[in-house]
Amino acid sequence: MPRRTDQLKLGAFLANSGHHVAAWRHPLAQADASQDFEHFKHIAETAERGKLDALFIADVVGLWGHHYDALSRTARAEHFEPLTLMAALAAVTEHIGLIATATTTYNEPYHIARKFASLDHLSKGRAAWNVVTSVVSDEAWNFGREQHVEHGDRYQRAEEFVEVVKGLWDSWDDDAFVRDKDSGVYFDVQRLHTLNHRGEHFSVRGPLNVARAPQGHPVLVQAGASEAGRTLAARIAEVIFASSSEVPAAQAFYRDIKQRAAAFGRDPDTVKILPGVTPFIADTREQAQALFEEFQALIDPVLGLRLLADTLGDDIDLSGHDLDGPLPPTPAGQRGSRRDKVLELARSENLSIRQLYLRLAGGNPVIGTAEDVADTFEAWFEARACDGFNVFFPYFPGAIDTFVDQVIPLLQQRGLFRLNYEGQTLRENLGLPRPGNRFSDVGARP
């Protein structure tokens, strides 16, 4: 294959003390980051110094489950709400994109359309919405429901939700606000559009009370892995977070999504696929491995067993079993399920219970020198396994400083990453087109 002429797109995943589940315990990590805006400001400024495309924050509208014995061993029970955090970061940054997560399952489209349009104006065109449908069933309990909305229903609702939001974002033409002091006309009534949506899940009249966003629409992000998720991603997403850990699987996902996008009439180059990756970087490979092991050693068994139970199912009781012995006999899960894959992993590598939960907790690490990390990024990119990465920094603040100071210059030397931001908006930096207005631009599609 010819070498690619485009460049890597890089996102930085925000997490209180870092992405590693036990990061907060490590001496390098700030344990009380969750309530410290200055901490996040430093991360944002560092990412911007490194010319990264965007900051990204995940979200759950509740706690990450109700197994408090395990949860209390993590820094995940409290965090800034994404839209307020990103708005605050907008005020102290100039170039970096701001990707906030919001669920379509427990929100209303008008609120979401409005908040992201407002964030886009506040940031002069740097807002993006990561569309999720909620994975944690506990969220339902905070919104008057006894049970989580079923998977298929969530995706149907999500699709309509996004269509309503995009319609509201087109409420005004870009030039609707004429603000003519002499005539006294502030906006041209002819350039105001009322959505009048009536659908299965929503009736929303509009118009939005925010002017059309600098980006036309804030960038849409999604992370669909299931069949319904991939379809939604291929239909609406401009950035897709992937979770493949091996090149062949990543290539297959990449091809599949790009083909699906093309089948929806979209230009596949305007769909950027970014797998998550966790780099553990040190001056030598041995030191990097040792650093990784330090973090792994901080995972409390209570937490490790909970990670296993979340994957295998709560029907498997591992209490009383020797952590350094094998898994007890366990019925297989559904064919192709995550449970089955994990059981197969334990069997094939003869892993103890502890080794298995450490493997799950370790995620998708790249362990080595800055050169090793740059090599990995280059290999994936040139193999068309991705268009860039969503970088999970194992700990904050140090890990992003190391990445920006050591890996970014290597990528830049190789021509794989920008020396300066290409434009003012996130769309411009990602190389994404600015959407036309469905009501007034010839050829613009809803």
Added chain:
Amino acid sequence: MPRRTDQLKLGAFLANSGHHVAAWRHPLAQADASQDFEHFKHIAETAERGKLDALFIADVVGLWGHHYDALSRTARAEHFEPLTLMAALAAVTEHIGLIATATTTYNEPYHIARKFASLDHLSKGRAAWNVVTSVVSDEAWNFGREQHVEHGDRYQRAEEFVEVVKGLWDSWDDDAFVRDKDSGVYFDVQRLHTLNHRGEHFSVRGPLNVARAPQGHPVLVQAGASEAGRTLAARIAEVIFASSSEVPAAQAFYRDIKQRAAAFGRDPDTVKILPGVTPFIADTREQAQALFEEFQALIDPVLGLRLLADTLGDDIDLSGHDLDGPLPPTPAGQRGSRRDKVLELARSENLSIRQLYLRLAGGNPVIGTAEDVADTFEAWFEARACDGFNVFFPYFPGAIDTFVDQVIPLLQQRGLFRLNYEGQTLRENLGLPRPGNRFSDVGARP
């Protein structure tokens, strides 16, 4: 009465180009402020330079009505969403309080509890929630309803909504997050509280995924004028926005609210009543009056007639009538209604149609020198007609600069206003107590 020993509390009302309905047309006003964060940042910095207590922003989850011919003559059709704007302002200020409006009629308590708790952490204790129940019936159309929720139902829902939010704010003890790197315990499970609310309008389990706010609870603000509104305000509000334009009426409202608060077992001194006031300031009274007239002259008749129709009712057709002639014969409204008061005003002062709508549009101005404004503030305050003011600046940015540079020093010289912020949090500056936790503090009331 003895002179008061406390000091004025002052809020600054944020509006795009200013509070006057035609402000954006005036040469002194910035017309495109609505999309310019730097504009709001300047206002916030100026207010903070003047040691004002708080910034305040009103809200509607939709347009201010659907009479676009009139709306298009105002700068009110588009504006930043309050919570994203206030979060951004939190990042560029240090002392000033941030009062954002959010409706209980078209929101969910979990989202509201979370966003305001997040804003309180981002701002290190400067968040406040202005609780409204939505006055513009068009909002219903953006949330799947054909009609606005009825007034009484809105207030019942509001009361339960606020109780749920306060309960969620107590999800964690102040010291729940121990973050002990050695033991690996990030939070103490015993200091986590699950609300388990099941009520008429909401079922919300909790807990919140944000630590207890620096202020315990963000400050609660309300602007209840109706019977139901006054009851809610007296029960829950710590700051109350009032709308009286004469001292006797303001004194009566002040006494009434303080007595109602006492009847709910609250200390009346912890309920601060701030009427709205619009100061037009110049070096002489004549110049100030001329400045006021300049703004009034910019009100387009289409807009003026709409203001009249919004007050008198759409059954009165004024089209074709001479604007400089009297109102046509008009049936009276309900006894004590706003319609009746306006009709009585027109009759008693023999006002033309134009004079009447200008009177409505002019609001509650104090027109004069800085000395005059300081005198008015002092007179109201000493007459126990208020505890301070919510200042509506007629235009931005100049009017707040004038106020801070000329009026604030006079108030300070008279001992009526602070020389420096008393504390770090809005509560401390307002002299409000920090609420105990209903689950864990002896004597704390829900």
